[in-house]
Amino acid sequence: MPAKFPLLAVDIGNTSTVLGLADESLNLTHTWRIRTNRDVLPDDLALQMHGLFTLAGAPVPRAAVLSSVAPPVGENYALALKRHFMIDAFSVAAANLPDVKVELDQPDVVGADRLCNLFGAEKYMTHHEFAVVVDFGTSTNFDVIGKGRRFLGGVLATGAQVSADALFSRAAKLPRITLAAPETAIGKNTVHALQSGLVFGYAEMVDGLLRRIQKELPGDAVNIATGGFSRTIQGICQEIDYYDETLTLRGLVELWASR
Numbered sequence: 139m140p141a142k143f144p145l146l147a148v149d150i151g152n153t154s155t156v157l158g159l160a161d162e163s164l165n166l167t168h169t170w171r172i173r174t175n176r177d178v179l180p181d182d183l184a185l186q187m188h189g190l191f192t193l194a195g196a197p198v199p200r201a202a203v204l205s206s207v208a209p210p211v212g213e214n215y216a217l218a219l220k221r222h223f224m225i226d227a228f229s230v231a232a233a234n235l236p237d238v239k240v241e242l243d244q245p246d247v248v249g250a251d252r253l254c255n256l257f258g259a260e261k262y263m264t265h266h267e268f269a270v271v272v273d274f275g276t277s278t279n280f281d282v283i284g285k286g287r288r289f290l291g292g293v294l295a296t297g298a299q300v301s302a303d304a305l306f307s308r309a310a311k312l313p314r315i316t317l318a319a320p321e322t323a324i325g326k327n328t329v330h331a332l333q334s335g336l337v338f339g340y341a342e343m344v345d346g347l348l349r350r351i352q353k354e355l356p357g358d359a360v361n362i363a364t365g366g367f368s369r370t371i372q373g374i375c376q377e378i379d380y381y382d383e384t385l386t387l388r389g390l391v392e393l394w395a396s397r
């Protein structure tokens with residue numbers, strides 16, 4: 139039987155791709171974040187992955203699992219792994235997970251990353267019947283999860299950076315700013331005022347949606363934040379219980395191990 143570890147987990151998003159190597163204990167030993175490029179071909183991806191492993195002194199993977207919301211990129215990763223590493227990668231999809239109950243009108247359209255979040259959230263659900271994962275990416279996804287690996291639905295909102303970019307493109311005189319929390323809500327200059335609206339305003343949107351979701355659930359939910367922008371709103375959102383940057387990638391590893 140071929141060796142299964144190290145396991146390579148690849149989470150391909152619209153903006154960035156996160157890769158991680160997991161050992162026999164399913165612990166992530168190495169992680170990398172790179173830009174998602176839809177024009178990179180399989181041979182280029184293989185060279186890029188080999189470079190990452192070499193620079194980190196990491197072992198070559200023996201198995202792989204892929205989550206992709208950018209189908210051409212996911213297919214190219216699968217080809218690169220097959221051609222250069224002799225690995226048949228497992229691609230995440232609702233149809234491949236018979237023990238997951240996707241309670242949507244069209245179950246097959248749920249994003250692979252949201253299924254990974256379902257698995258990543260399980261460790262937080264010991265004392266809760268439900269969980270809500272707020273995944274801050276190009277879009278901000280609210281994934282509502284029930285015990286028994288039930289994906290109940292959620293909310294899709296515009297990502298904070300996308301909102302900021304849209305504002306800057308429509309208002310030529312507004313300066314591009316770093317999305318960071320200011321000291322006070324009342325701005326004393328343009329940059330301060332923009333940061334207040336974009337960061338505090340976004341945090342209030344997240345808190346408000348979480349309260350609405352909780353009212354619609356028949357039991358208490360634990361709320362977990364992940365994704366790049368979660369670092370910016372950490373400590374500002376009042377409804378978030380846990381912050382876990384590796385939740386999606388760790389969920390990808392645990393999903394693969396549960397098959």
